Amino acid sequence: xxxxxxxxxxxxxxxxxxxxxxxxxxxxxxxxxxxxxxxxxxxxxxxxxxxxxxxxxxxxxxxxxxxxxxxxxxxxxxxxxxxxxxxxxxxxxxxxxxxxxxxxxxxxxxxxxxxxxxxxxxxxxxxxxxxxxxxxxxxxxxxxxxxxxxxxxxxxxxxxxxxxxxxxxxxxxxxxxxxxxxxxxxxxxxxxxxxxxxxxxxxxxxxxxxxxxxxxxxxxxxxxxxxxxxxxxxxxxxxxxxxxxxxxxxxxxxxxxxxxxxxxxxxxxxxxxxxxxxxxxxxxxxxxxxxxxxxxxxxxxxxxxxxxxxxxxxxxxxxxxxxxxxxxxxxxxxxxxxxxxxxxxxxxxxxxxxxxxxxxxxxxxxxxxxxxxxxxxxxxxxxxxxxxxxxxxxxxxxxxxxxxxxxxxxxxxxxxxxxxxxxxxxxxxxxxxxxxxxxxxxxxxxxxxxxxxxxxxxxxxxxxxxxxxxxxxxxxxxxxxxxxxxxxxxxxxxxxxxxxxxxxxxxxxxxxxxxxxxxxxxxxxxxxxxxxxxxxxxxxxxxxxxxxxxxxxx
Ligand code: SF4
Numbered sequence: 001x002x003x004x005x006x007x008x009x010x011x012x013x014x015x016x017x018x019x020x021x022x023x024x025x026x027x028x029x030x031x032x033x034x035x036x037x038x039x040x041x042x043x044x045x046x047x048x049x050x051x052x053x054x055x056x057x058x059x060x061x062x063x064x065x066x067x068x069x070x071x072x073x074x075x076x077x078x079x080x081x082x083x084x085x086x087x088x089x090x091x092x093x094x095x096x097x098x099x100x101x102x103x104x105x106x107x108x109x110x111x112x113x114x115x116x117x118x119x120x121x122x123x124x125x126x127x128x129x130x131x132x133x134x135x136x137x138x139x140x141x142x143x144x145x146x147x148x149x150x151x152x153x154x155x156x157x158x159x160x161x162x163x164x165x166x167x168x169x170x171x172x173x174x175x176x177x178x179x180x181x182x183x184x185x186x187x188x189x190x191x192x193x194x195x196x197x198x199x200x201x202x203x204x205x206x207x208x209x210x211x212x213x214x215x216x217x218x219x220x221x222x223x224x225x226x227x228x229x230x231x232x233x234x235x236x237x238x239x240x241x242x243x244x245x246x247x248x249x250x251x252x253x254x255x256x257x258x259x260x261x262x263x264x265x266x267x268x269x270x271x272x273x274x275x276x277x278x279x280x281x282x283x284x285x286x287x288x289x290x291x292x293x294x295x296x297x298x299x300x301x302x303x304x305x306x307x308x309x310x311x312x313x314x315x316x317x318x319x320x321x322x323x324x325x326x327x328x329x330x331x332x333x334x335x336x337x338x339x340x341x342x343x344x345x346x347x348x349x350x351x352x353x354x355x356x357x358x359x360x361x362x363x364x365x366x367x368x369x370x371x372x373x374x375x376x377x378x379x380x381x382x383x384x385x386x387x388x389x390x391x392x393x394x395x396x397x398x399x400x401x402x403x404x405x406x407x408x409x410x411x412x413x414x415x416x417x418x419x420x421x422x423x424x425x426x427x428x429x430x431x432x433x434x435x436x437x438x439x440x441x442x443x444x445x446x447x448x449x450x451x452x453x454x455x456x457x458x459x460x461x462x463x464x465x466x467x468x469x470x471x472x473x474x475x476x477x478x479x480x481x482x483x484x485x486x487x488x489x490x491x492x493x494x495x496x497x498x499x500x501x502x503x504x505x506x507x508x509x510x511x512x513x514x515x516x517x518x519x520x521x522x523x524x525x526x527x528x529x530x531x532x533x534x535x536x537x538x539x540x541x542x543x544x545x546x547x548x549x550x551x552x553x554x
Pocket of ligand 1: 430431432433436437438439440470471472473474475476477
């Protein structure tokens, strides 16, 4: 018999039988232990699509069932957005329905960050017709719209799916977008092209009811780039390109990374996987998560908690013995990347002799008209392929050498420079209070003004630096792994008034020496004082650093 929630939270019970009350299906605990689990048990989130198309789109917002509105809609990339004008101080005290606007955020998944110019043009058109021009690039390579009406969803899906795009499981307790190296298949320094694995995992997993009820979201990444360009350290599962001394190029398997509360760097299983077996291992790991993952408390449900409790040896043993039915080969760890930037900004020669051109919107903010112009520009200069990066940047591929100069000039004319300052290159921001119901403070606008201000104050600053801005304690913009991470909250100004501000985390990083920033106790800055603070820190760094010392080592 399943434990009751009361039993599950009893301290003695947790000491003697830690997992009995965690709602793990593999242990026979199928009774939902919280409202989210109940909603998922009542009906698969994937099924809401039919109701949207046959009922809600015709009868309007008011007709939407509550469990669909705040639960299952996510399985199709839809979240209600924040009602305009509600300040951050109300976020925690209002009921969800008081925060809900009648418009939606819609996330389009872009697996591997791969887009054709035809797809980009459709994304731009939808933005202009149905989303008031909005179209942000997220730090998971997706495109995110705002101001979407439920009435328009059937037409939006018709257009997206007509060019091979989808919103399936872009949110929800599902296998989310599969991150991929944005220069997969073209970069001259590539260890292995992970594109076939991204496609095969997508074919097997996305929209498959076998994996549409996971304990929580499941984030994944596959990259064969030596610059480690998909933030693999903080994904639930990641495949990182390595050269095996005997077996050749393949992937090193990582599990259990994730940020938000209780951040964890993923751990290596010590296993090497060839390209054609990536999807098998992916399915094994996502099945472990489905079957053994904790379903009692939402904030203990990500796979990182299971991995932390089991350790990598047990996790690998269960994967091999119960799910794969074979042993995996031992393999090496990836080499440390030679450089700090992982965004592919700038002009780079491809392995076929043409060039890829990476450029930097400000904090991922573009719009439908700009995306359409980017598609036009790419095609005018001989390209039909565009990529998005996990740093909220974009890349145009396949540019002949003689077209590079004209393309970079025309991008610059759209304020999409290929030679950004360190501040523009390294600053990212989450959605924030403009649209996010969980937000406490503004982020996108503040990120953009911080970039401008720092470019003015420190024009010669050339060090790679990351400044990540979140609107709340969640970590959509990866604050814990930034040089300067800013967690939005209300703080007191000099007069004792509650104002928007940030808790500061310093010295986090990914790549060369991954680790979390130090939460500087008591160090909170007001939004108005942010530029002064960042300037002070960076001037001190410039003065005090030793030769070659990075910010995270300082
Ligand atoms: Fe919203 Fe918070 Fe995520 Fe920002 S970090 S997008 S405010 S949930």
